[in-house]
Amino acid sequence: MAPPDDERTERIATSVDNELKQTIRVEAAQCGMSMSELVREILIEEFDDAGNSRTRTAATTCDD
Numbered sequence: 001m002a003p004p005d006d007e008r009t010e011r012i013a014t015s016v017d018n019e020l021k022q023t024i025r026v027e028a029a030q031c032g033m034s035m036s037e038l039v040r041e042i043l044i045e046e047f048d049d050a051g052n053s054r055t056r057t058a059a060t061t062c063d064d
Contacts, residue, residue, distance in 0.1 A: 008040075 016024075021035075028038040048054055 024035050024038060028035045031038060033041070046053060046055065
């Protein structure tokens with residue numbers, strides 16, 4: 001669940017290709033969400049409260 005608006009004080013920006021942007025746009029629309037809401041929910045689902053990844057993918061696994 002997303003935190004209340006007053007707790008969202010930071011921004012993250014990234015660049016994606018047009019195909020991925022359209023995929024996100026369509027998925028968000030199908031869920032009745034904005035693109036920002038969808039991406040925020042994906043990130044919230046991915047990371048626990050301590051900032052640890054819940055799923056170990058190539059994107060979230062680093063060799064230390």
